[in-house]
Amino acid sequence: MLNKTERQKEQILRMSGVNPLKCMRCGKCSGTCPSYDEMEYHPHQFVYMVETGDIETLRNSDSIYKCLSCFACVDRCPRGVEPAKIVEAVRLTVIREKGVSRITPNEIPALLDDETPQQLLMSAMRKYNK
Amino acid sequence: MKVSYFPGCTLRTKAKDLDNYARKCAEILGVELCEIKDWQCCGGAFVSAKDEVASKLSSVRALAAARDAGQPLVTVCSACHNVIKQTNDAMQNDEEFAAKANLYMSQDKDPSEAYNGETEVYHYLELLRDVVGFDKIKEAVKNPLTGKKIAAYYGCMLLRPGKVMNFDDPENPTIIEDFIRALGAEPVIYPARNECCGGYVILEDAKSAEKKSNKVSESAANHGAEIIVTACPLCKYNLEKNGSSVPVVYFTELLAEALGVKEDTDAE
Ligand code: SF4
Ligand code: SF4
Numbered sequence: 001m002l003n004k005t006e007r008q009k010e011q012i013l014r015m016s017g018v019n020p021l022k023c024m025r026c027g028k029c030s031g032t033c034p035s036y037d038e039m040e041y042h043p044h045q046f047v048y049m050v051e052t053g054d055i056e057t058l059r060n061s062d063s064i065y066k067c068l069s070c071f072a073c074v075d076r077c078p079r080g081v082e083p084a085k086i087v088e089a090v091r092l093t094v095i096r097e098k099g100v101s102r103i104t105p106n107e108i109p110a111l112l113d114d115e116t117p118q119q120l121l122m123s124a125m126r127k128y129n130k
Numbered sequence: 131m132k133v134s135y136f137p138g139c140t141l142r143t144k145a146k147d148l149d150n151y152a153r154k155c156a157e158i159l160g161v162e163l164c165e166i167k168d169w170q171c172c173g174g175a176f177v178s179a180k181d182e183v184a185s186k187l188s189s190v191r192a193l194a195a196a197r198d199a200g201q202p203l204v205t206v207c208s209a210c211h212n213v214i215k216q217t218n219d220a221m222q223n224d225e226e227f228a229a230k231a232n233l234y235m236s237q238d239k240d241p242s243e244a245y246n247g248e249t250e251v252y253h254y255l256e257l258l259r260d261v262v263g264f265d266k267i268k269e270a271v272k273n274p275l276t277g278k279k280i281a282a283y284y285g286c287m288l289l290r291p292g293k294v295m296n297f298d299d300p301e302n303p304t305i306i307e308d309f310i311r312a313l314g315a316e317p318v319i320y321p322a323r324n325e326c327c328g329g330y331v332i333l334e335d336a337k338s339a340e341k342k343s344n345k346v347s348e349s350a351a352n353h354g355a356e357i358i359v360t361a362c363p364l365c366k367y368n369l370e371k372n373g374s375s376v377p378v379v380y381f382t383e384l385l386a387e388a389l390g391v392k393e394d395t396d397a398e
Contacts, residue, residue: 015180016180034325069330075300089178115370118144122174
C-alpha cells in the first residue's frame, strides 16, 4: 500500500503529466519566472520537491498562489519538463479540499472596480476555488 | 468566407469595443463572423490538470458547433483563444480526456457527434494574416496611421505554450508588428513585449500584478511607444489600472481607425 505522500505524488504526476526525472536542475525555469521574488519555492524546486516527496511543504506555502500561469517556464525549459503544470497540480490538491478556497465568492465584491473584466473573475474562480 | 465566432463573456460586457470593431472590420474585409449559438464562457483560464474535465466542456461545445457548421472557429480575446486552443489540443492528443469529455457531452440535450479536435482555431490576428492577408489589409486602409509609434504587447496567452498555440515564434514574434506596418504605423520593439503582465493575480496579490504590469508599460515607454496595442481585456485593465503612461488600445480599434470605420462603429 502506498502511504499518503506517495499517493499525493502519484496524483500530482498523473494530473500534471510531468516527469520530474527529466529535470536536470539547471534552474532556467526559475530564472525566467516573473514571480520569482514573490515565491518562497521556485518552479525548479516544485519539480524536485514533488519528486522527493516534500509535498506538504509546497502545499502549505503561498508560492502555489503566486504563479501567473504565464507558461514562460514551460516554453523555456530545455528538457520539456513543464514546471507550471506541477505548480498548478499542487495548488489543485489544496483548493479541491473542502473549505480551502483561497478567495471565496463573498470576498470578491470588495476587490472589484467598475472596469474589472469578467475574465478576471472567471479565472479567479478557477485558480482559487474548486 | 464564413467562420464561426466565439466572442466570450468579457467582449459582451467590459470589452464591447474589442467586439464591435472586430465585427465591423471583418465585414469590410469579406469575412462573415457567425456567432455560435448559445456559447458559454470559456472560464478565463485553462486548467492544465488532465483530470479537470467539466470546466473545459464549454470550449468543447463551441469547437463541436464549429465543426458541425463546417467552419473554422475564430476568437478575439487572448484568454478565450488560449483556453479553446489548449482544449482543442487536449481533445486531439489526450485520449483519456477526450473520452471523458465526449461522455459528458453525450448527456447534452441534442448532443453533437463525438468531437476529436477536428476544428481549426484561429485568433482574429491569424485570420488577418493567414486568411485575409496583410497585403489585402494594406490595400483596404483608408486612414494610414503614418508616423505613429506603436508597441505590440503580446503578453503570455497568445504565445504560450508555444507548441500548442502555434501562433508565432514565442520568443521573437512578428505578427502584431506586421499588422502595425500594414496599417501604415511604425512598430516599436521592446524587451517586455512577450512577458506576462501578471493580470491573473490582481485579486490575490495586487502588488505583484502592479510590479509586472509596470515593467511592461515602462519598457514600452522607454522605447518611445506612443500607443500599446493588445488583444487582451485583462492586460488592458491591468496596465491601465497601474497607471501606464502610454495609452493601451485594442488591436481591433486601430484596425477600425485605419479602415475608416471607427466613427461609424462608435455611432452604431
Ligand atoms: S528549466 Fe527544466 S530542466 Fe531546468 S530546472 Fe527547470 S524544469 Fe528542470
Ligand atoms: S508559469 Fe508560473 S512558475 Fe512558470 S514562469 Fe510563469 S509564473 Fe513562474
